[in-house]
Amino acid sequence: MRAWNRPEIVSVPGESSAPWLHDTKTDSLVLAQPLDAARLYVCGITPYDATHIGHANTYLAFDTLQRVWIDAGFRVHYAQNVTDVDDPLLERATATGVDWRALAESQVELFRTDMEALGIIPPNDFVAVTEVIDEVSAAVALLQDAGLAYPVPTDGAIAGADGRIAEDLYFDIHAAETRTDWTLGDESNLDAASMLRLFAERGGDPGRAGKRDRLDPLLWKAARAGEPAWESSVGAGRPGWHIECSVIALKELGTDFTVQGGGSDLIFPHHDMSAGHAQALSGHPLAGVYSHTGMVAYQGEKMSKSLGNLVLVSRLRAQNVDPRAIRLALLARHYRTDWEWTAAHLDEAIARLTAWSAAFGAAAIEGASSGATGISAPAVLGAAAVTASSAAPTGTAATLVDSLRLALRHDLDTPQALRLVDDAAAGPVDDPALVNRAVSALLGVAL
Structure with a gap:
């Protein structure tokens, strides 16, 4: 998938060095010192209701990080996904009577336009989930063969082209903790009650019958009537949320990359589970530093698509607001703070x-x-x-x-x-x- 045009970045006389960055995993400042190129992965959008100020705040923070690295003389390799098939996107498409592919395509294009207007450095690899279905299904098969994934009886699943009816596949947290160096909570530093609460709030299904652990995350969703699905060695279906980022990051950046970034709402379960999947697949840690931006509120609530309290960059631009002013408004707040847009x-x-x-x-x-x-x-x-x-x-x-x-x-x-x-x-x-x-x-x- 194409990204957007890269802004001109001029050189500045003098010398600089790698930045110190807050690491969520250790809750401390650590030196984000690249070993070769600076390798950065930032989780991308699910393409509906793009681009709101909360999105822009996150991508601007990691744009700033790239600029610091570039100024210090490092080459940057930046990858970002687009979750262009997922339950929230499909629900919005159904509610609005728009084909899910058309909705995703239009929102990704709007996102590109907003990012370019704001002068955000584009990723070197801008990857849609629908472009890596084969890679994700192969990764799920590897986890299943290694005894780190298991099926759960699935009502409503339908047969694929081969006549086989697949079942939903889940990641076995206990098995992964036993056989790898990853432990649930390593990246998030949360207690069990907080993890369970956030898992339920952020797309998890702790009450699903047949799971070995309430926090085990979905790896592969078996095909259902009226939903997009792809044929694969693990049956007809589509990727779960966390595994997509693990696979894209490993594919484009390799293991132990410099920084995993995103909003603080991704700390758990998304980044914790993604790290677990990557460790199970590669035998190595996913990233050296886990960096997260604060949440932007509006009208007294966290700005979110579910609440609909969004300030959209495109609407501000349509009102002839200079994108440089939008950028400065965001830069005036530290990237890790929670704050309210006014x-x-x-x-x-x-x-x-x-x-x-x-x-x-x-x-x-x-x-x-x-x-x-x-x-x-x-x-x-x-x-x-x-x-x-x-x-x-x-x-x-x-x-x-x-x-x-x-x-x-x-x-x-x-x-x-x-x-x-x-x-x-x-x-x-x-x-x-x-x-x-x-x-x-x-x-x-x-x-």
């Missing part, structure tokens, strides 16, 4: 963009090159920006760039990075062109 955040971002453009845009660069002094941004950021006089001391752009790099290497501290640029915009800077390049390269905002 119109005031967007107003603040528009004011910030105006101030930065005045201080470091084309006119400021031209003025500096012609020998003008005392160039400063208008006071549109309240206390964050004070109009500088011609007598104000001139800031050093190189020092600002060093400070930006330091802030971003410390767990992607974009709020601090924005404050640094705000301060610089309030007074004369010796090299606005250098600041312009740094803001473009590190924060993805072209002035």
Whole structure:
């Protein structure tokens, strides 16, 4: 599947290094130091109701991570899935009377358009689940042959082309814990009661009769009437949720890749189970660092498709909101925090963009090159920006760039990075062109 056009990423003079990133597994900051290329997997969308601000917040966080790696001289290999066949998508298609394939295709295209407008670096491998059905079914067969998957009697299953009626297949957590180095809860650090609650809330079926453990996740769903299904060695059906990401990540990135990313709502069960599947298939850990973004709320509730309280990037763009302002509104909150979107955040971002453009845009660069002094941004950021006089001391752009790099290497501290640029915009800077390049390269905002 094609992704979207890559934004231009300019180089910035000076040197940087790998970032320290919060690791959910250890609840600590760890050095996200690539051994070869920086290998990143970020879980993608289920393509309906795309792209809301919560989506954008997650992909912008890992866009920032990529920019820090690139600035430090690392090559980045980034993979992302699209869950283009799943129960929620099929339910939405049925409810709206749209073919599920057409719904997925239209929403993926909208997602591409939004990501490109926001200047998000695209994945090298943008993979739809429907493109790897054979690989997923082969992986499920391997798990079954190894005694790590088992069938559960399935009402309503229908025969495939070979006349065989398959059964739903489940991952055996206890067997995997016994035969591999993975243990349930390794990645999430949750107690049993929390895992059971989240499993039920996030697509699991703890009450399913015939399962060996209430938390055992579905690997392969047997074919049902009126639902999409594919022929395979494990019977006609389609993939479960967690196994798809395990297979795509292993296929595109290999084992022990640098960072597994996604929203905090994926910590359990998705990332925990995906890690277990990958360990069982490969004998190696899935990733070195597990990094998660906070949830964005709106109107008092977590922004979610099920609640329908969505702020869509496409709607903001249709209202002629500058995508750079959307980006700045998101960067103003630390990627790991939970926060609530309001119109005031967007107003603040528009004011910030105006101030930065005045201080470091084309006119400021031209003025500096012609020998003008005392160039400063208008006071549109309240206390964050004070109009500088011609007598104000001139800031050093190189020092600002060093400070930006330091802030971003410390767990992607974009709020601090924005404050640094705000301060610089309030007074004369010796090299606005250098600041312009740094803001473009590190924060993805072209002035």
